[in-house]
Amino acid sequence: MKSFVWYSPKTFKEKGWTVPTTWDELIALSDKIAASGTKPWCAGIESGDATGWPATDWIEDLMLRTQTPEVYDQWTTHGVAFNDPKVAEALDKAGQILKNEKYVNGGFGGVKSIATTSFQEAGTPITTGKCALHRQASFYANQWPEGTKVAEDGDVFAFYFPAVDPAKGKPVLGGGEFVAAFADRAEVQAVQTYLASGEYANSRAKIGDWVSANKKLDLANVPNPVDKLSVQILQDPKTVFRFDGSDLMPAAVGAGTFWKGMVDWINGKDTATVLQGIESSWPK
């Protein structure tokens, strides 16, 4: 599950900050933290030859929060052009945080340091109090320095990346694994059925580092607190789930110009130019 913001419950308690439940609360909290002299957000999109992908997750999360799920689907299949004003709106909304010198980049430097900070170490300033908020997927639970307690009452934990208008549902962005069958035989189907069953979900979840939206999955079988929260959100009937957009787009865009465009965008290029560049690279 990707729609998470990591924070330090300890620091929040000390400073009297509360977990925001709407976008406006999130911005208000960021302003409050910025006023106290700490840069509220830290981010990093460096990832070797995949540099840029963490920023595409930001945009996807904001697309889901500023647009309807239908528009999101059209966007990933090029029904809505990449330089459409709707996409620009999402980008600018993300830019409200990512390109705001008052907000970023806690523990690393200015806005441009996001481009060269690796995604693995991007959230670590939270543990030293140099940064308060870091948007990253649930897998980040395993990226913290050794000895960091990941729990609701621990050193770090995550809260749901709030919706702009919670009345319109609970948009959730995520990735996932697929089971593809290469033969239509009874035993293959049996395995598929088993993998889709609550029985499998429960026994797999016990091993850890795994979540599922399977409704038969018992929360008690999920050991990791962040995974527990993920399952809770995924099983919530109000949740609107969408798959990682850049993974759905053609590789030339989703693993190419979208990543590169995000790097340029962080590095100072304006929204319109970046979106125009990505749009023109969409395979014809």
Next chain:
Amino acid sequence: MEFDFAAEQPKLLMLMYGLIAFVAVVGGLLLLLDAVPAWFARRREAQLVAASASGAPLPRRPKPREGMFAFFFLLPAVLLLLVGLVVPAIRTMLLSFMDGSSVDWVGFRNYTWMFSDDSIVRVLINTLVWVLLVPLITTAFGLLYAVLVDRARFESVAKSLIFMPMAISFVGAAIIWKFVYAFRGDGQEQIGLLNQIVVSLGGEPKQWLLDPPLNTLLLIVIMIWIQAGFAMVVLSAAIKAIPADIVEAARLDGVSPWQMFWQITMPSIRPALIVVVVTLSIATLKVFDIVRTATNGNYDTSVIANEMYNQAFRYGENGQGSALAVFLFVLVVPIVIYQIRNLRQQREG
């Protein structure tokens, strides 16, 4: 850990098959190379004996048979070249006229794309900068160093210091230099050498690899660092090979060190100089690892080889990737031709 023969049996079996296959193929080839000429020799002997016995004039060695010999010796090399070079080259050329999934013919679209897309034009310009600067600076540096340390007291130590980076892979070197250029915000502890120097001189830390055109120049430094040793060693050997009598005659005539360098050293090592520049030019045109490791071509630092790889193997745009590959090939060809002509002239002269 104990070595369990039973558990490793499948691997050992494969290893044995491999060994047997190797012995069979190589042994067979050696046998062939021994048996075929021997058979021809025996036949010719028999003919000679028969001819001398009958008193007829000795038969002339027929020409085509020599061609056969040559054919047998060239066969393995030709086969490998065909499979590994000629066929892929032709296929790449064909692919460069097809679309991303290599289904439809698109004419010159991939080539017009290459010269009209701003980001690709940038890539071509970057490659040009690389190929102009790297051979020139590297050769100049290597030459200067070779001349300066020639017959100095610690020559071998000084030379090995410059030569050592040659032993490091391009990827390793790029990672090392990535640390040199590393950035931490103002007020943080710097982990990059360059920024630490800047900070201790009272400056502000900088994100070195972020801003063009400086970042491309900083990447070029990595290549120079690796290759300077190669230039230095080859040129140093050439300098040592200058006949002592020429040097002595020049000394007796009372040349200045400056004259010595330009009138004696330079003309004498010209062939070695050309080899170094040509080798470096080709290596630079193909540079890939450094750019890929240090920036992956972000921040306007990409070069042809990196972009070619991204297009063909990351974005699934086989046509555009192939077009870039063909263009790279076209750029390398004149250099190779020049080198071959040079070698021929030397042999004749």
